[in-house]
Amino acid sequence: MKKMAVSLVLLGIVAAGISAQKTREGYFLDQSIQASYNPLGVQLVTKAYYRVPLVRADGILWESTKIDLGVQNNFSPAYDMLGVYIDIAPIAIFDLALSAQAVGYYNGFGFGFYDLSGYSSGFDSASLDALPSRNATGYVFSAAPTLKFAYGPIVMANTSSLTYFRADDGNGFFYERIGNCVLGKSDVELANQAYLLATIMPGLLAGVNDSLLYVPGSGYLSHRLAALGIYTSSLSEKLSLNAVLMMGTFLADRSFQYAFYVAAQAGVSLAL
Secondary structure, three states, X not given: OOOOOOOXXXXXXXXXXXXXXXXXXXXXXXXXXXXXXXXXXXXXXXXXXXXXXXXXXXXXXXXXXXXXXXXXXXXXOOEEEEEEEEEEEEEOOEEEEEEEEEEEEOOOOOOOEOEEOOOOOOOOHHHXXXXXXXXXXXXXXXXXXEEEEEEOOEEEEEEXXXXXXXXXXXXXXXXXXXXXXEEXXXXXXXXXXXXXXXXXXXXXXXXXXXXXXXXXXXXXXXXXXXXXXXXXXXXXXOEXXXXXXXXXXXXXXXXXXXXXXXXXXXXXXXXX
């Protein structure tokens, strides 16, 4: 099977990312492994960053303000992405994440870079099996603002993102594995992730996720609805664990409409 895609939907969807927590200054290391089925994929995400409070004031709106500045690596059997990012939270209900990464698509595991003829090209497993794959390089730039709100046990969050891909020489089309779609080699994806969650018990949240992916150049749309659970646990003052499980179906998708979807994440966060 040459088709392997990895959804980034789970990145940041742990309790610390959607609810206000008092900012602690210092160096941090986050590492997580993510896997999904329909599309099939796996990736290891590593983030090393320095965090500093942005507004040093008391009150629920200010105690969680921060600036994170660091490096991020996304590694999978199909690609490796490495670059820098900054996450700015000027108030508890809003943050903005910006990133710039170089990406290498490699063919060593049989999941390399596929040149396609246009937006209408097939990208199912059989279609990709009939095409040659190769190594390639490129860049990925992303901007993702998040609005979040908590009232009692209820947490709501909405992240919109714009991601620009420049692959190979920028001319032609390719199979973009993260979004599981066809892109021009210089192209944009738009996405929106909405969450409605309730605290079941300390450290455990459960709720629903509505996910949209849109490619303006082609009009391609993928729409997924899923239930999810989030668990976090502090093992010590410096070490915490997190786990996410998500299950649902695609309401609209070229490849997986009405197909069962499942994704999981397990990770650790360490204050250095």
